[in-house]
Amino acid sequence: MKRASQVAFAAASLLTVLAAISTAQDFKKQVIYQIVTDRFYNGDTSNDNPPQSPGLFDPTQTNWNLYWGGDLVGIQDKLSYLQGMGVTALWISPPMDNINVNIPDSNGNPTAPYHGYSAHDFMRIEEHFGDVNNYWTEFTNLVTAAHNLGMKIIVDFPVNDSNPNTAGEDGALYNDGTLVTNYNTDPDGCTGGTVGGCVYHHTPAIPSCFCDRFDIQYDTLEGLADFNQEDSTTDSYLKSAITTFQSYGADAFRIDAVKHATWGWEYSLANTTFTNAPSFFFGEWFLTSTTDEFYDDFYKYANRSGMSVLDYALYQAVRDVFASNNNFSEIDSLISTEDANFTWQNDLVTFFDNHDNPRFLNLNDNTNRLNEATAYILTERGIPIIYYGDEQYLFNTTDGGATPYNRQMMSSFSTSTTQYKLIKDLSTLRQNNDAVAYGSHTQRWINNDVYIYERQFYNSVVLVAINKNDTTSYPISGLDTALPAGTYTDYLGGLMGGSSITVSSGSGGNDPVTNFTLNPHAVAVWQVVGSVPAPEVGSIGPTIAQPGVKVTIAGQGFGTSTGSVSFSGTNATINSWSNTSVTFAVPSVANGVYSVQLKNSSGTAANTIQFTVLTAKLIPVTFTVNNANPTNTGDYIFLVGNTVELGDWGSPTPTFFNSIGPMLCPNYPNWFLNVSVPAGQNIQFKFVDIQANGNVVWESGSNHTYTVPTSGIGSVTVNWQY
Numbered sequence: 219m220k221r222a223s224q225v226a227f228a229a230a231s232l233l234t235v236l237a238a239i240s241t242a243q244d245f246k247k248q249v250i251y252q253i254v255t256d257r258f259y260n261g262d263t264s265n266d267n268p269p270q271s272p273g274l275f276d277p278t279q280t281n282w283n284l285y286w287g288g289d290l291v292g293i294q295d296k297l298s299y300l301q302g303m304g305v306t307a308l309w310i311s312p313p314m315d316n317i318n319v320n321i322p323d324s325n326g327n328p329t330a331p332y333h334g335y336s337a338h339d340f341m342r343i344e345e346h347f348g349d350v351n352n353y354w355t356e357f358t359n360l361v362t363a364a365h366n367l368g369m370k371i372i373v374d375f376p377v378n379d380s381n382p383n384t385a386g387e388d389g390a391l392y393n394d395g396t397l398v399t400n401y402n403t404d405p406d407g408c409t410g411g412t413v414g415g416c417v418y419h420h421t422p423a424i425p426s427c428f429c430d431r432f433d434i435q436y437d438t439l440e441g442l443a444d445f446n447q448e449d450s451t452t453d454s455y456l457k458s459a460i461t462t463f464q465s466y467g468a469d470a471f472r473i474d475a476v477k478h479a480t481w482g483w484e485y486s487l488a489n490t491t492f493t494n495a496p497s498f499f500f501g502e503w504f505l506t507s508t509t510d511e512f513y514d515d516f517y518k519y520a521n522r523s524g525m526s527v528l529d530y531a532l533y534q535a536v537r538d539v540f541a542s543n544n545n546f547s548e549i550d551s552l553i554s555t556e557d558a559n560f561t562w563q564n565d566l567v568t569f570f571d572n573h574d575n576p577r578f579l580n581l582n583d584n585t586n587r588l589n590e591a592t593a594y595i596l597t598e599r600g601i602p603i604i605y606y607g608d609e610q611y612l613f614n615t616t617d618g619g620a621t622p623y624n625r626q627m628m629s630s631f632s633t634s635t636t637q638y639k640l641i642k643d644l645s646t647l648r649q650n651n652d653a654v655a656y657g658s659h660t661q662r663w664i665n666n667d668v669y670i671y672e673r674q675f676y677n678s679v680v681l682v683a684i685n686k687n688d689t690t691s692y693p694i695s696g697l698d699t700a701l702p703a704g705t706y707t708d709y710l711g712g713l714m715g716g717s718s719i720t721v722s723s724g725s726g727g728n729d730p731v732t733n734f735t736l737n738p739h740a741v742a743v744w745q746v747v748g749s750v751p752a753p754e755v756g757s758i759g760p761t762i763a764q765p766g767v768k769v770t771i772a773g774q775g776f777g778t779s780t781g782s783v784s785f786s787g788t789n790a791t792i793n794s795w796s797n798t799s800v801t802f803a804v805p806s807v808a809n810g811v812y813s814v815q816l817k818n819s820s821g822t823a824a825n826t827i828q829f830t831v832l833t834a835k836l837i838p839v840t841f842t843v844n845n846a847n848p849t850n851t852g853d854y855i856f857l858v859g860n861t862v863e864l865g866d867w868g869s870p871t872p873t874f875f876n877s878i879g880p881m882l883c884p885n886y887p888n889w890f891l892n893v894s895v896p897a898g899q900n901i902q903f904k905f906v907d908i909q910a911n912g913n914v915v916w917e918s919g920s921n922h923t924y925t926v927p928t929s930g931i932g933s934v935t936v937n938w939q940y
């Protein structure tokens with residue numbers, strides 16, 4: 219297999235087959251493993267020092283900022299190691315072709331984009347990761363080998379930036395070898411809110427407070443050439459790149475720096491991808507707590523964009539509690555807050571280590587604590603990520619383990635560490651007991667050191683007890699559970715010091731557990747897979763799409779004969795039906811939020827699940843309202859209009875959550891916002907001023923109207939009607 223342009227056809231038909239094998243939309247059963255491709259395993263030495271980018275490879279592995287040899291063939295070589303650990307999905311470094319020259323650091327030492335975040339051609343594969351021709355061969359081989367083992371490939375996709383704007387190749391961007399632009403020759407008029415004309419924003423660095431919605435989306439991050447997604451060239455470049463990755467078999471995408479690209483545009487990126495083929499998206503939106511000033515924007519985005527997000531708030535809480543010894547109440551209250559805010563909390567992607575932060579063991583060199591934190595994220599709600607090397611207790615103390623010292627070469631591939639076995643056991647539990655992937659979370663017992671929580675999906679229950687104290691045993695009394703009366707052995711077989719419990723009959727789903735002692739560092743897991751008297755729905759994906767797009771509902775007890783899936787009485791056309799998974803096309807119903815109803819072939823109804831039917835595929839349009847109603851601090855202009863994409867007029871009263879915005883105001887009193895709206899529709903809209911106290915001032919006059927283009931991008935500018 220050669221280049222995108224040469225083999226698009228063959229790849230597309232191959233991928234129809236692969237897409238049928240994997241139901242990428244239901245990601246809740248996955249256990250993700252994050253790989254820094256360059257630092258995992260060198261499976262092919264012929265690409266170590268490629269001719270087009272010589273000297274970026276350090277065979278001695280002493281310069282941490284050069285390539286060290288890991289590649290896609292190396293990942294493929296280690297698939298059985300990964301599968302043996304229970305890993306089901308691999309998040310790899312951005313595999314697209316990086317710049318070819320070194321950039322000296324402040325000491326004059328060479329640096330290279332071994333991490334992948336300096337792409338210059340999104341339509342080709344980096345030569346150090348694939349082959350010296352930048353062909354797709356090694357990527358395709360990895361995808362095929364992974365799919366043959368039932369594993370998925372998640373591509374890290376930068377939407378905010380390409381490569382350094384005034385160093386290296388100065389933001390050079392190619393489309394399968396043809397130069398598109400670079401930062402110096404790209405017109406420098408685009409600073410945000412101007413539509414088209416520049417591939418890149420030409421803006422200063424994001425101010426260090428990171429505290430303004432306009433600045434964080436439109437200014438420059440880490441000196442990287444910042445894409446202007448409101449330009450038609452950029453829009454189509456990024457969308458054709460992501461669908462090219464789909465055609466080569468990428469199952470899902472980790473979207474880099476979503477907080478720093480144009481939020482409204484990103485809805486259309488996800489929608490373009492879901493329209494092309496099944497996928498799953500999770501965005502990187504950095505924050506560390508629910509008191510972050512953009513926390514509300516964060517979950518509004520996850521609830522409305524069709525994408526999930528990395529749960530960075532839980533990342534911080536897990537590190538605080540397990541590494542820094544904070545009380546378990548920090549985790550417990552975070553989970554309650556997030557569960558109340560996120561519509562699809564089981565889709566949140568959870569982790570406590572990654573390539574941008576010191577490893578857990580740098581914070582606290584205590585492998586018991588690392589194991590406990592790992593057991594926690596593998597059993598708590600959300601889709602867990604293991605950062606490569608944690609299972610081998612890898613860490614380096616230089617500079618406190620900060621980047622790049624958190625990206626060491628994988629040291630060993632031992633299958634006998636406690637962590638390796640733990641991940642395997644809890645991945646098996648996730649496959650076999652739906653409470654882990656689909657269940658609710660209930661706290662059952664808590665003190666500073668002990669957390670006992672329950673996951674439940676109908677009659678399936680998982681009860682987890684963790685004691686993080688290094689030396690103290692705790693007697694556990696007064697514990698209730700939804701596990702039915704009986705004796706339960708530790709699912710981990712004592713791997714982490716757990717033992718059996720006895721449960722007697724209680725009432726109302728509260729069965730008393732006989733008093734027991736939880737030893738220091740113990741993690742115990744007790745579980746039951748219950749009977750399934752009726753169909754039970756645990757998942758829908760994607761969560762937002764227009765008629766015709768393929769959607770999967772997952773759960774249990776659907777039966778083997780085809781039943782029905784209805785949207786307020788209109789049945790969807792079913793594509794496939796099994797006891798645990800149903801795929802169908804969204805029927806042609808009016809746009810809006812639906813409670814989707816699955817019934818088995820005898821007409822027995824499951825629980826309903828929320829889905830948003832869009833009017834049509836999404837097109838990014840920049841809305842500008844000039845001379846808007848005067849605002850005071852804390853007041854913002856929002857957009858509302860006559861479709862679900864436009865917030866259904868913010869009915870009954872426009873609020874932050876049901877309206878589109880806040881709009882951005884770099885040039886008071888003119889406001890703008892890029893919003894993804896339905897292609898080809900004649901939409902009606904107005905602007906509203908939602909004041910700090912909640913009062914709403916509507917524009918007067920009649921509704922504005924606009925016909926959305928059927929492809930590409932759009933823009934519309936009006937004056938506020940007084």
Ligand code: NOJ
Nearest residue numbers: 335376440474475573574
């Ligand atoms: C976020 C990535 O995780 C980080 O490693 C990278 O440097 C920045 N995005 C810029 O692309």
Ligand code: NOJ
Nearest residue numbers: 867904916917918920921
């Ligand atoms: C209510 C607003 O007051 C009005 O201005 C707008 O035209 C309608 N919603 C649209 O139905």
